[in-house]
Amino acid sequence: MAQVLAPGSIVVADWHRCNESKQYFSKILHRKRRRHFGLLEFPVMPPHVPVDTIHYKVFISGKSGVGKTALAARLAGLNIPNVHYETTGIETTVVYWPVKLRESGRVLFFRLQLWDCGENALRRFDHLLPSCKEQVDAVLFLFSFTDRTSFDDLSNQIAKWTDTTEDRVVKLVVGTKFDLFMHCDVAERDVKVFQKTWSLPVLHIGGEVSDGFGDVAPLLNCLTEQLWHQDCVTAGSANYHLVQETV
Numbered sequence: 001m002a003q004v005l006a007p008g009s010i011v012v013a014d015w016h017r018c019n020e021s022k023q024y025f026s027k028i029l030h031r032k033r034r035r036h037f038g039l040l041e042f043p044v045m046p047p048h049v050p051v052d053t054i055h056y057k058v059f060i061s062g063k064s065g066v067g068k069t070a071l072a073a074r075l076a077g078l079n080i081p082n083v084h085y086e087t088t089g090i091e092t093t094v095v096y097w098p099v100k101l102r103e104s105g106r107v108l109f110f111r112l113q114l115w116d117c118g119e120n121a122l123r124r125f126d127h128l129l130p131s132c133k134e135q136v137d138a139v140l141f142l143f144s145f146t147d148r149t150s151f152d153d154l155s156n157q158i159a160k161w162t163d164t165t166e167d168r169v170v171k172l173v174v175g176t177k178f179d180l181f182m183h184c185d186v187a188e189r190d191v192k193v194f195q196k197t198w199s200l201p202v203l204h205i206g207g208e209v210s211d212g213f214g215d216v217a218p219l220l221n222c223l224t225e226q227l228w229h230q231d232c233v234t235a236g237s238a239n240y241h242l243v244q245e246t247v
């Protein structure tokens, strides 16, 4: 089972608050708000600041109404829809997130393509899940703090992603609607027990979308950290196999 990395062990935590990060974060802003990136758009740095961009596909999993579409919007800095309507098919959203690696001091742009698919559509059309799963790098398993059944169903959700071919997929659990604490249906100690049992990072999110990066930075840093770690593990084992073959 995957180990849980301590936050900030690979990427600099709270880097968005440092002065030196401003030139990178300004590229994902437009008039002080998050810039919306279409499929072919990307942040452009001046020529003397070369930055590599690495691409990942991230699937958002969870039952209807749990907050998948709202999470995708929040991570991209867009307004959250107030009224719930079931997402009719697959919607993708592109999020860029600059990260500084602790050890080397290297800066990278992560390009996260978020895949959000309505649960009813997934059930009705068999071809949707395979295309969501194809070459996926990470899955965010959502539960809502206001809906106990969504929390109890997490193990079923995760079990669907644990066959051998999906070993290398990064898995994160996200509790939504954390702001609605008056209606909270999931106790903190249950979340802790879950985290210990599954050895998966569990994050929470909720409330109004803020202008800054504060509400999304913990999640995006955790996700990018896990993705980078997974890549290093994969590259390490690939090198290991190469050495084995040439001996």
Ligand SMILES: Nc1nc2c(ncn2[C@@H]2O[C@H](COP(=O)(O)OP(=O)(O)O)[C@@H](O)[C@H]2O)c(=O)[nH]1
Binding pocket: 062, 063, 064, 065, 066, 067, 068, 069, 070, 071, 080, 081, 082, 083, 084, 085, 086, 087, 176, 177, 178, 179, 180, 205, 206, 207
């Ligand atoms: N208060 C609050 N409402 C949320 C949050 N996330 C989602 N919602 C609301 O919950 C409803 C369902 O969210 P949506 O993202 O459409 O669910 P989906 O079916 O999983 O895509 C919408 O009315 C959202 O406004 C949150 O973090 N806090």
Ligand SMILES: [Mg+2]
Binding pocket: 068, 069, 070, 085, 086, 087, 116, 117, 118
């Ligand atoms: Mg939706």
